[in-house]
Amino acid sequence: MDINENVLNGRITLKMLRYFYAVSQCMHFGQAAEQLNISKSPLSAQIKELESVLDVILFERTTRHVQLTEVGLLLQQECALLFELFRDSINKVTQAGRELDNTINIGLMSSIFWAGFGAALREFKKSYPEYTFNFIELAPQKQKQALIEHRIDIGLARFADTQNIHPLSAKLLYAEPMCVLVSDEHPLKRKQSLSLDELINEEFVFIDRTNSASTDMIIEVLLESGFYPKVTQEVIEPTTLMAVVATSTMVSIVPQSYRQHQWQNVCFIPLKETISADIYAIYHSGSARESVNAFLTAIPGLLSQQNIS
Structure with a gap:
């Protein structure tokens, strides 16, 4: 029986290749099984079945190490291409479906x-x-x-x-530009506008940098204005940021459109300098x-x- 027939009759499956690829990525059966959310025994059985169907050795195994053979390395590369092609194909189908509806x-x-x-x-x-x-x-x-x-x-x-x-x-x-956000009990609340250098002694709360590049951009602008801000807290959600400012002496720099929402206990103060929130x-x-x-x-x-x- 040739390889094509093994694929067509289901002896070589996408799941089997996915299991192999997971082991080849971390070189550890236990870690691969954990990633795949299965036990180690069926994972090992699938790899052995794949080796049997292909009539090759994919891994060199010792009690301490797992290493890809030359054939295993080739299959790893081919699996990477196969999975990428599979993802692209599925994405094209789903995109075509969205166009139709x-x-x-x-x-x-x-x-x-x-x-x-x-x-x-x-x-x-x-x-x-x-x-x-x-x-x-x-x-x-x-x-x-x-x-x-x-x-x-x-x-x-x-x-x-x-x-x-x-x-x-x-x-x-x-x-739209950025503006300064303070609580309604903050000493700066009565300011009609603020310059960045007036914030030099303030403690800041920002959106987490992994969620928004705006935080790094704001810090860079503050550095250019002459000081590195004391960032006391970073939060995931903008609503959390608003709550932190409303209940503390921390300040933030946020998009001007945030003031369109009905927030309590905070004040929005225009910045004299322009920081883009477009x-x-x-x-x-x-x-x-x-x-x-x-x-x-x-x-x-x-x-x-x-x-x-």
Whole structure:
């Protein structure tokens, strides 16, 4: 029986290759079994069955070490190509399905809605009732990966997260600056505006840097203004950041549109310097989907109509 027949009759399966690949990546049967959420015994049995069907030795095993043979190394490389091709094929099918049902998958952070995005989408739907939206909450870095894997059609992120995004493209949807956020009991609350150097002695809370490139951008701007900020806390969610500021003496620098939400016990103070919090759409520039192109064309004007200032 040749190899093609072994594949066709199910003796060589995708699961079997996935098990082999997991072991080849960590070179440890126990760790691979843990990653695959199975016990070690069926994993070893699958590898032995694969070796038997292929009539090769894939691993050299001792009591202390596991090492790939030359044939095992070749299969590892081929599996990597196979899984990549498999992912691409599945992504193409799911993307084609979205095109057929006019669904636009949008990756975003929920704080984007504070900039009037929900109202803009309602207006968009009046002109394009055939389109539906599927919102997937993703941090900007994960949005980029989801775009590359065709799991979403558009990502929504701030200016700082649009740098170095090749092969993706970015389009400005709405321009807005950052401002200073303090509690309503903070000594700076009565200021009509603030310069960055007036914050030199303050303690800061920011969004976690793994979730937003804006934090590193803000810190870089503060460094250029003459001081390194004392970052006391980093949080995951913008709502948590608002709560921390409202109940402490810490300050933050946030997009101006945050003030459109009804927050208690905080004050928003304009910055004399400009730090960009502009909202961008991240997308595949080669996308031929009419729904994506319609979104990119219409949303900038609709966001501006929300009169956020």
